[in-house]
Every structure is written in C-alpha cells, then in structure tokens.
C-alpha cells in the first residue's frame with residue numbers, strides 16, 4: 001500500500017478507538033487523522049523543495065476548521081472560492097498573503113472583503129470579472145494583484161462533472177484571447193497583473209494532461225513577458241488524484257508530479273503555487289457508520305447502514321468508488337451486499353456487489369477515502385442531521401463539529417404572521 005492510502009491497520013490500532021468513538025458519539029460520523037494530514041502536506045511540499053513555492057490548500061475539499069488549522073500550522077496557504085471559505089481560512093490562522101481566490105462568480109461584496117484583507121492573488125476568470133474587480137479596488141483605493149485563470153482546452157481524462165479545462169467548460173479565459181486580455185488588464189489602475197493560473201480538473205490519475213497544460217501555461221508566461229508583463233507567479237491549480245480502489249493502479253505520487261512540473265516550468269523562475277485539495281485530505285478521513293438492517297431482496301442482500309447519500313454524495317453523484325470495510329474482522333463467512341442508506345432514493349447506494357464478512361444489525365463499517373468532498377457536500381435531505389466530524393490526534397480525539405439538535409434545523413424556518 002502506498003504512502004497515500006489511509007492505512008487500514010490504523011482502523012484497528014489501539015490508538016485509534018473507533019468502536020469507542022462510535023459508542024460515545026453515535027453513528028454516523030466523519031473521522032479525520034491529524035497524522036495523515038501532516039504527512040500528506042509534507043510529502044506534497046517535499047516535491048517542490050529548493051524553490052519559491054506556496055501550497056494553497058483548496059479548502060473546498062474539507063472546510064472543517066480543525067482540518068484547516070492543522071494544515072495552517074504546517075505553513076499551508078489557502079485557495080478559496082467564496083467569502084465563507086476566506087473567512088474560514090483567516091480564522092484558522094492562514095495569513096492573507098498566503099491566500100488565492102478562485103471561482104467564476106466573485107461578487108462585489110466578496111471582492112471588497114478580500115481586498116480589505118489583503119489576499120495574495122485573485123485568480124480572475126473573465127473580462128467582466130476583471131472590470132468589476134478594477135472598479136471595486138479603485139473605489140477602495142486598493143490595487144488587486146491578479147493572475148488570469150486560462151482555459152487551456154486540455155482533456156483531464158477524469159469524470160466529466162469534475163473536468164474543468166476544456167473549452168466547453170465555464171472556467172477560465174480562452175487561451176486564444178489571453179494576451180489581449182492581459183494587455184487590457186495592464187491598463188487598469190486598480191489591477192496589478194502578476195501571474196498565470198490554471199486548474200484543469202480533479203481526481204486526475206495521469207500526469208499527461210497536467211504536462212500538456214503546464215506546457216501551454218509556460219509558453220504563455222514567455223509570451224506575456226515578451227509583451228512587457230512582469231509575470232512572477234505561476235499557479236498550477238490542484239487536481240492530483242488519490243487511490244480510492246486499492247485493486248487499481250495508484251495515481252502518480254506527488255514527487256513525480258513535482259519533478260514533471262519543474263521540468264516543464266522550472267526554468268521560468270516563477271513562484272510556483274499548487275492548490276491541492278483531495279490529495280491532502282481525501283485519504284485522511286473515513287466515514288463510520290452502523291448497520292441498521294440486513295435485508296434479503298429477491299436476488300441480493302442489502303446492507304442498510306445509517307449513513308446516506310446526504311452525508312456522502314460522491315457515489316450517487318459521480319458513481320464514485322469508495323472502499324467499505326467492516327470495522328471488526330470477525331472471520332465470518334463472506335457475503336455479497338449492496339450497501340445502501342436510509343434515504344428514499346434508489347441512488348442512495350454506496351456500493352453494489354461488495355463482499356464483506358457477514359454483518360448484522362449494530363456492526364460498524366468504515367467508508368474509506370471520505371475526507372475530501374464528503375462532509376462539505378452534505379445536506380439535510382430527508383431532514384437528516386449533519387453528522388459529527390471528529391479529529392484524531394495520537395490516542396485522543398475531539399468532536400470538532402457536533403451533531404446538531406433537530407430543533408436547530410427545523411427552527412431555522414421563520415413562519416410569516418399569516419401562518420402563525
């Protein structure tokens with residue numbers, strides 16, 4: 001098993017008391033490992049040693065305040081896409097000058113907030129956004145440091161819903177118009193052009209699309225410098241994939257990604273920014289759930305667990321594979337199950353045809369690789385409560401986000417007088 005997998009034996013290690021946690025907290029819950037977060041952060045940074053490098057954790061992957069703080073304490077910056085994420089990153093202690101702001105639809109309010117905080121860079125994705133940022137900055141007497149996110153029209157060879165670098169995707173400015181757009185930006189008093197940015201998609205399992213995109217970005221940096229722009233920053237985005245299925249070949253490790261990046265763009269002497277999200281947190285988290293019923297269908301066994309699509313939507317939304325393991329290795333006979341949740345949709349299925357030791361009501365299972373795009377994409381569908389998030393450090397754990405009371409969900413609705 002490679003160093004990026006959330007090590008299975010950890011589930012049973014004495015210092016990782018999942019069964020006790022389940023009793024104390026109740027299921028389902030997310031559990032994150034401090035040790036794994038720190039290891040992933042350092043492995044990624046080591047891939048870019050000896051150069052001006054900033055890791056900006058894409059906080060959208062997991063916005064748990066303790067997770068962000070753990071990475072902030074390691075020196076991570078942040079990639080944010082909303083005022084909420086910016087507030088979270090600042091609250092976790094990430095200095096504004098280590099924060100980049102991505103996203104296709106930054107509002108005036110969000111721009112003003114980020115300018116007031118003095119973030120390192122706006123990654124601008126369109127001309128209208130450029131002009132609006134110039135207006136907001138000028139009004140505040142500020143100058144916004146920017147990179148344009150370019151759309152290199154590269155196929156990231158990942159799930160269509162998370163590929164972002166093709167011409168038909170909404171992201172970035174078209175490469176063909178990039179030089180003209182940079183020329184326009186250079187004339188604006190509220191704007192200081194400093195970089196080039198890209199992000200071609202998520203869960204990439206092959207280096208080739210990255211390499212293609214980095215070539216394009218590198219060539220653009222050279223062209224822009226020839227046009228007279230002082231380009232000092234190259235933001236390569238995130239997207240490096242993680243192993244979800246241990247039976248498949250693992251995606252390339254960060255040191256290979258780093259070597260490739262340095263080979264393609266190292267000579268430019270730019271400050272390199274990377275925005276990994278999933279890679280840092282994905283395999284640092286699991287979702288622990290309890291079996292409610294085992295139900296015999298016409299031709300299959302359903303393992304009905306207390307977690308559902310509203311807690312972890314990736315299998316329903318992307319047909320994503322997550323390994324599911326029994327917490328106790330009982331040695332019971334293997335049984336093949338469809339593993340489903342309680343929500344009233346057929347899509348509330350975590351896995352089909354999985355073989356596990358025979359399980360019964362009350363047994364615990366862990367859904368692995370659930371640290372990225374898990375809790376952050378949760379909803380209260382079926383009026384289910386958001387589930388607790390727990391951080392483990394050594395032999396202790398802390399509930400970072402407790403399970404809310406039902407009244408805290410239901411009481412959010414304020415009835416008008418005429419219904420009172």
Ligand SMILES: Cc1ncc(COP(=O)(O)O)c(C=O)c1O
Pocket residue numbers: 058061079102103199201202203237238239240275276277278279
């Ligand atoms: C602009 C940007 N940067 C970084 C990321 C992080 O991607 P990943 O979690 O795949 O590393 C994303 C999400 O895909 C993104 O949209």
Ligand SMILES: N[C@@H](CCCC[NH3+])C(=O)O
Pocket residue numbers: 060162202203314318372373
């Ligand atoms: N939500 C996606 C990743 C999206 C990346 C965001 N830019 C997933 O679970 O795989």
